[in-house]
Amino acid sequence: MPVKQRLMNYAGEVESFLRGSLKGRCIPPGLLESMEYSLLAGGKRLRPVLCLCFARMLGAESKSVLGFAASFEFIHTYSLIHDDLPAMDDDDLRRGRPSNHKVFGEAMAILAGDGLLTEAFGLMAQSACGLPSDRVVRAIGVLAHAAGAAGMVGGQALDMAYTAKAGVSLEELREMQALKTGALITAACVCGAELAGAGDDQLLRARSYGQSLGAAFQIVDDVLDVVGDEKTLGKPVGSDEEQGKTTYPALIGVDRSMDLARRHVAQAVESLSPFEGEEAQFLRDLAQYMIDRVS
Template sequence: MPVKQRLKNYADGVEAFLRGSLKGKGIPAGLLESMEYSLLAGGKRLRPVLCLCFARMLGAPAQAAMPFAASFEYIHTYSLVHDDLPAMDDDDLRRGRPSNHKVFGEAMAILAGDALLTEAFGLMARTSEFLPADRVSRAIATLARAAGAAGMVGGQALDMAYTAKAGVSLEELREMQALKTGALITAACVCGAELAGASDDLVARAKSYGQSVGAAFQIVDDVLDVVGDEKTLGKPVGSDEEQGKTTYPSLIGVDHSMDLARRHAAQAVDSLSPFEGEEAAFLRDLAQYIVDRVS
């Protein structure tokens, strides 16, 4: 089965969980509508899928890890809602639809993002009903670091500081993207391993895979902003250049950027050398698929 279809099959399980996850909580109707507008807007569900695959590959039942895996999508969605705001990236489209603030207004978009982030930690805590509490608390700490000031939020702060700034170096770009995009992708892999009670060596391999896949993913996203099309991406093409953002193509060109993405994908595959089975095969193919999105 093609990797794209396997990714969809994994993502369908996440989607089914997400659809009912905010119901019956007493959330005011307008806020709930705004939250679900973005949370249920589709997407690859890459981060929860990575969490579930590593958990299952290392011995934890996928359904037991599902609430924790879904929390990654809550956090990712909140970050997109806030990134699209006029004070941030000022994007009008997200996943082929008007951005949250274009539909519900800036104030409600901010509140929806705040709510999704907070609800994510409730989902993480729920996982202790199904898996040992020490594993869950370790994974919560991992995700909190990855999503916070020294992780995704810190990366967004660097991204804002570097926008329209001349002379941003390749190393500065690498660090910013490792935080803004890579930290959450890496945490998804690590948390899956931690929820399964994996050894430190196997957790380190999960981390290595996540770091390599995260780097490849963001480099390819940079390239797609140059050579992709709006219909496929679901957002405007060329917005990075328009906003004065430093990207891999702007520093080293499209061809060298793709060479670098392929090297990261190969490193991700190497990290999986001890693993066998359906999930391991999928993760290897996924690393290559991330690069192949350009073709």
């Protein structure tokens, strides 16, 4: 089965869970509508799928980690809502339809993002209660660090600081992308391993895979903003250059960017060398799929 179809199958588990995840939580109707508008707008569900696959690869059952995995999509969605705001990237289109603030207004979009972020941690605590508490606590700590000021939020701050700034180095770009995009992807892999009771070497390999996959994912996203099309991507193409964003193609060109992405993919695959089974093979194929998105 093609990797894209397998990704969709894994994502289907997450999608089913997400559709009922905010029901019965006494959220004001207007706020609930705004939160669900973005949360249920589709997407690859990459981060929760990574969490699920690492947990399953290391012996955990899907049902025991599904809620925790879904919390990654809450946090990812909140970040997209806020990134699209006029004060941030000022994008009008997300996942093929108007951005949250274009439909519900800026104030409600901010509150929807705030709500999703906070609800994510409630969901983690609630849904992982059947797992050993030490695993859950460690996993929550990993995710909180990755989503916060030393992770994704810090990366967005650097992105804003570097926008339209001359002289940003390749190392500065690498650091910014590792925080803004890579931190949450890496945390998904590590949390899945933590929840399954992974040993130290397995955790190191989960982290290595996530870091390499996250780097390849972002480089390819930068390239697709140059060579992709809006219909396929579901968001504006060329907006990085228009806004003066620092990207890999802007610094080293498309061809060298793709070479770098391929090296990261090879590193991700190597990280999985001790692992066997369906999930391990899917994770290897998923890493290669990052490159295949440019075609």
